[in-house]
Amino acid sequence: MKVFIQNGHLVDPRQGIDGICDIYIEGGRIQKVRKKKNPAVRSARLPGYRVIDAAGMYVLPGLIDLHVHLREPGYEYKETIRTGTEAAARGGFTAVCCMPNTRPVNDNASVTEFILSRARNEGTCTVLPIGAISKGQKGEELAEFTLMHEAGCVAFSDDGRPVMDSLLMRRALEYSRVHDLPIISHCEDLALAGGGVMNEGLLSVTLGLRGIPAQAEEIMVSRDISLAELTGGRLHIAHVSTAGSVAAVRAAKKRGLAAVTAETCPHYFSITEEAVREYDANAKVNPPLRRKTDVEAIREGLLDGTIDVIATDHAPHHRDEKEGEFDLAPSGISGLETAVGLAMKLVANGMLSMTTLVEKMAVNPARIVGSGGGTVAPGTDADLVIIDPRREYRVDAEKFASKGRNTPFGGWVLPAVPVATIWKGKVYSWE
């Protein structure tokens, strides 16, 4: 199908474009991008094209989420590859990297192949699997990086579980150099975290909930940066939640450690631990929501380039699991369908530019996992998202495409919403 997007405001830092453009799509690829000198002029009718009028809207390269949990295989009651990729498309993502903590764990090529075959048959965006660092995510011996890479894995992580054994982490960072793939680290000193369920501080004490100190994250961030320095391996730090972690990554980059990158998630730059005050398990997430000073430091880190990526850590859970005792509820937020709106809130408040948003949500993720995409350059896959910045979006979890309705943002009004996502030339729109 041929698609013509006219008069949209294209923000494509890789091509140096930030202005009104017409975009021609054919055969699933970008055919032509033409800057408009006079946007008031409507383009001539194009026979055979589906025309999308994007006047007043942003057109961005399709967003790429480095951190999602699609739950399939094994936890289909929480999410499937079909519903997860649909949620991704709704959220403006044309590619998602899925974490390996499925059942069975994605620690070998056959599980990777299963995920990719499901994605081919049922997916509505590109699925880029992340293989486990260790067999069974047990933190004992390395999984088969080469075989998983050949099957399609783009990075390795034991996400959900930290690699507590420093020697194993060293080996992972060394061995992954064979394919120049990143190790994505879930930084948490489990012993120090002490079975905690929220941020440690006055609030955790007065709620009677076990706290996780910021240091449980920061110690491991520092350890992994040291190991990256030791090994020359590529380290990507997942879900940064504390001011101390931001400072550690900033210092590492200042020392010239180009192989260290970091991500944060919308909830860490949007809300604080106050969200759990009424024992709302939808705000239970790991690492936990922190304090205002941390939120500010993370925004600062996004601004100054310390944090390279905004990822969702989309972690859908079943309603029954989140309704009940806070201590017993699993951690995680269903994040794919609120990420753009929350990031656009930073833009609306003048804390982030559209260019920076595209870098954090498309350009940098593509670079880190070497996936292609992140641009609307002619000849590349036609992966784009159209965002209407004039359309407020009221978050209603019951309307999520994701099976996971677990969000602390229910009822929030966000300043913008994706109105169409185009993946390999196919248009998904909700108008």
Added chain:
Amino acid sequence: MGLKTKDLVGIKGLDRDDIELILETASGFKDVLGRDIKKVPALRGKTTVNLFYEPSTRTRTSFELAAKRLSTDVINISVSTSSIVKGETLQDTALTVQALGADFIIVRHACSGVPHFLAPRLKASVVNAGDGTNEHPTQALLDLFTIREKRGKIEGLDVAIVGDILHSRVAKSNIYALKKLGARVRLIGPPTLVPRELGELGVEIYSDMDRGLEDVDIIMMLRIQMERQGKGFFPSTVEYFRNWGLTKNRADRAKKDAVVMHPGPMNRGVEIASDVADGKRSVILDQVTNGLAVRMAVLYLLGGVRG
């Protein structure tokens, strides 16, 4: 005049007027308890369910008696922790109990926040009988009642709370309650069990018990949970007693007329020496009696809200 909510989930949500009202009402019920016939028909025809997810003898018995003295029917349900893991959800159990006609659900649970979760989901009045390490509001209310009974006032008193503050729901509720009524609070214990953050609430924190007890009006001891041993909070019960056990000599550092309280059950020789527990300062058994009056007051007042 009445309480503002149908539930009592914690002291945090009460204001000073609520607390005063409960104490005043309890005072009336204390008189009833001194009579030959200790029962009033105030809540006849109502049903109270003790829904206990943690073993308890004292608190459950106290609530049961309080409810019976108000003429409600009482059912005790003990849910063992192992069966919640594979059994029905908290919400389903609570709704089932309500469907059986419970007007008051007294809940104790090892997880903090359970009464807060249940209260808005139930029509029945939810009373927190201890949730995790969060609150135990009726214990704090009975402690206030006892302090006022013994010292005539609460405002301006110096109260030392000694022991495992971190894990103690009794301590938490007492801190909030005492601050609301204008007492000065000191927390004494090992730094591993006394969170520094509590200083932000305007309490003083001591690890030196001798200094902490100087000139206080009230010494409130907490039970050391034996399961905390071997978790690195303190090296041994012997060393614990050496540092934070209440001996007669230590108790004498407090004011001459200071009283010693303990929510029970006591670990004699671990947090409190027997001669102090049984000594003239001890008001530990008064606390138990007052607990009945206070719990009657709470049920009675919530019954009034429910109409």
